[in-house]
Amino acid sequence: MIAIDELPDGLIVADRFGLVLAVNRAACRLTGVRRERAVGADMSEIFPFRDHDGREWWKSLDPDAGLRTRTRVPERPLHLPGGQELHVAARLVREPERGGDVRRVTITLRDGGARTRLERSRADLVSTVAHELRSPLTSVKGFTATLLAKWSRFTDEQKRVMLETVNNDADRVTRLITELLDVSRIESGRLEVRRQVVDLPARARRIVEGRIAAGEPADRFVLGARHELPEMWLDQDKIDQILGNLVENAVRHGRGTVTIDIESVGWGVAVSVRDQGEGVPPELAPRVFRQFWRGNSRRRGGTGLGLFIVKGLVEAHGGTITVQRAPEGGAEFRFTVPTGTPDFA
Incomplete structure (x- = not known):
């Protein structure tokens, strides 16, 4: 049972007559049916899946019907009585494998909402x-x-x-x-992090100098590094991408002074990028790092992928990132990356 409980998708195993033999944890979570109640029960009673026309899925499956070469039932959207949609597929296990009688039916479940x-x-x-x-x-x-x-x-x-x-x-x-x-x-999950010693204040200074060279007034930016910072092993290109995106976001969508603070924290270094614009309402904060989030500002442009990518790059370093209201108003994006040495193995 431990092995099937590790599967991310729901799994139900039944015999040819519809008697439930096993159910994994994911199937219990998706259907709301406890394992103790499911095992030994009849499929049609405990998992009454129906199609969009109201037909009972297990009865239409009829493992003993059809060609004896049939081994798979394609995935299709089905509903439970409460209206929940799941994507359900099945495999008919025959003995012998070619043309034998159906011995077991393995049924996989996936969340229809997630799909x-x-x-x-x-x-x-x-x-x-x-x-x-x-x-x-x-x-x-x-x-x-x-x-x-x-x-x-x-x-x-x-x-x-x-x-x-x-x-x-x-x-x-x-x-x-x-x-x-x-x-x-x-x-x-194929994002590679090539670590080297990175001077975070120097990288932030380079980003600011680039904005000034592009025409932004120098007095719009304030850069501060608090305390002595530990040695940081990071991917320099990706750190530049993170800082560049956050500063670009503050310049384009915020107002007033853009402040970049870098400080040592217990397990790493934290970088805060603040502006003095309208900020992000607390109820919208969880959405900021999703793909295609653009907020309500008419000045927003681009693809809406930038902050999603920033979050992925920070997490690839083992760090975290949050957004909140800055002390002077506006938005404050704060990311923290851990200290440590690279793994050369």
């Missing part, structure tokens, strides 16, 4: 990518076609402006593709 949310998330991703790619690609196509067709009609200055626009739009597409690759690596 629907996943499919909606994927649809949102496709829609977002299509929308974000259309604008820069249309611009690139338009300017390159115009230049190719009417090159001699434009002055050098006009050509330079159009080529700069094409270059900026190409950068925008590259950033989008990078974000999508990051999302894919985070969701699949």
